[in-house]
Amino acid sequence: MAKNDNADLSRLPMMAMEYVPTPKADAKEIVALVKEEGRVTGYQLEDGQILDKDEAVQLAKQDGIRGVGVATRKGNEYLKSLPDENDDNNLGNLPSVTQ
Structure with missing residues (x-):
């Protein structure tokens, strides 16, 4: 594999994003996942606010959430962790809360 191929492969996670926000100064971080069954x-933000999935996608598109991008699967938009070498802040590794 040529050296340039490795660089291209490292970009795959970002290329899967439909939208990669540039977070505003007051952007919030997701600290927990809201799960039902x-x-x-939905998602719980660091200030305690709970957003459903659609609200969170819209806020991310307005650069209001840090550390996530917006991806699409089967026509549905969803949040995806931005790769940053820190597994602790990946959405799948966050604690869950019930509403």
């Missing part, structure tokens, strides 16, 4: 239905 094992499915993610």
Whole structure:
């Protein structure tokens, strides 16, 4: 594999994003997943605010959430962790809360 191929592969996670925010100074961080029956239905922000999935996607598109991008699967938009070499802040590794 040529050296340039490795660089291209490292960009794949970012290329899967439909939108990569440039967070505003007051952007919030997601600290927990809201789950119902094992499915993610929303997100809890660092200030305690809970958003459903659609609200969170819209806020991310307004550069109001740090550390995530917006991706699309089967026509549905969802949040995806931005790669940053820190697994602790990946959405899948966050604690869950119930509403």
